[in-house]
Amino acid sequence: MTIGPDWVVLDTNIWIFGLRHQPEQPACAQVLQHLPQLHVKIPRQVRLELQANPRHEEMRAFFRLLHRHAGQTDLRWEQVDLSRVRTYQRLGCKLGDAAVAAHIEVLGIGTLVSENRDFLYEIRGLPFRVLRAADFLRELGEVE
Amino acid sequence: MLPQWEGDRVSLHLNELATKIATLDPAEQEALWEKVAELNFQRGLEALAQKYRARLAAEGTLDQTADTVMAELKKLREEIAADDYRT
Numbered sequence: 001m002t003i004g005p006d007w008v009v010l011d012t013n014i015w016i017f018g019l020r021h022q023p024e025q026p027a028c029a030q031v032l033q034h035l036p037q038l039h040v041k042i043p044r045q046v047r048l049e050l051q052a053n054p055r056h057e058e059m060r061a062f063f064r065l066l067h068r069h070a071g072q073t074d075l076r077w078e079q080v081d082l083s084r085v086r087t088y089q090r091l092g093c094k095l096g097d098a099a100v101a102a103h104i105e106v107l108g109i110g111t112l113v114s115e116n117r118d119f120l121y122e123i124r125g126l127p128f129r130v131l132r133a134a135d136f137l138r139e140l141g142e143v144e
Numbered sequence: 145m146l147p148q149w150e151g152d153r154v155s156l157h158l159n160e161l162a163t164k165i166a167t168l169d170p171a172e173q174e175a176l177w178e179k180v181a182e183l184n185f186q187r188g189l190e191a192l193a194q195k196y197r198a199r200l201a202a203e204g205t206l207d208q209t210a211d212t213v214m215a216e217l218k219k220l221r222e223e224i225a226a227d228d229y230r231t
Contacts, residue, residue, distance in 0.1 A: 012217055012221070013213075013214060013217055016213065018193070019193045019196050019197075020193075020196070020206070021193060021197065022210050023210075024209065025210050029193075032189060032193075033186055033189070035185065035189070036178075036181065036182040044228075045221070045225060048224045048228065049220055049221060049224060052220055052224065053220075054196055055199065058192065058195060058196055058199070061188075061192050061195075062192055065185065065189060065192065068181070068184070068188075069185065079228065079229075082229055094218075094221075094222060094225075095222060095225040095226060095229065096218070096222045096224065096225035097221065098225075099225045099228070099229065100221075115210075115214065
């Protein structure tokens with residue numbers, strides 16, 4: 001049996017804090033520096049949020065960059081079934097977080113990297129683990 | 145455009161570099177190309193981040209705290225999801 005790479009999802013806040021070089025969140029920029037070693041899926045909700053942040057030409061440059069790692073970056077455009085989203089709303093997620101959580105579950109992803117406190121501390125019973133950027137980097141250090 | 149002598153120097157340098165790379169075994173060459181791709185990616189990412197930060201600085205929003213940025217991202221998330229999943 002072949003074991004494939006472990007795909008992860010980076011929440012929008014990781015991308016944005018990383019690109020901004022947010023002083024309080026230095027680990028986010030470091031996570032982005034590790035992208036060539038990672039296998040990253042970008043769910044529809046995260047993709048839509050990213051498209052709303054940097055300007056159009058910045059996003060084009062960003063996606064061009066990601067396409068250089070086509071085998072390791074998977075942009076997902078499909079919408080998740082609303083009933084799956086509702087399941088996560090019942091767990092306490094707001095609609096947007098529920099859309100992200102549902103998509104992660106459907107994609108079979110085991111790890112979400114996020115600085116979102118709701119995901120990190122508030123919601124129980126998620127079928128994937130949520131790691132802060134610094135903790136994710138620590139894990140990468142153990143693997144390397 | 146490079147002057148002729150500078151172009152010749154770069155061409156010579158590239159030839160020397162290619163000759164050295166050709167002496168590496170296939171596994172080493174593959175590792176080298178991966179490293180080059182990684183460095184190119186990191187440079188591209190840094191260039192993009194610099195451009196993004198310069199634009200935010202010009203707009204006066206680069207100094208926003210992480211909490212402020214996070215609050216805006218959460219608001220945006222709800223707006224997008226409400227639009228995407230409106231029934």
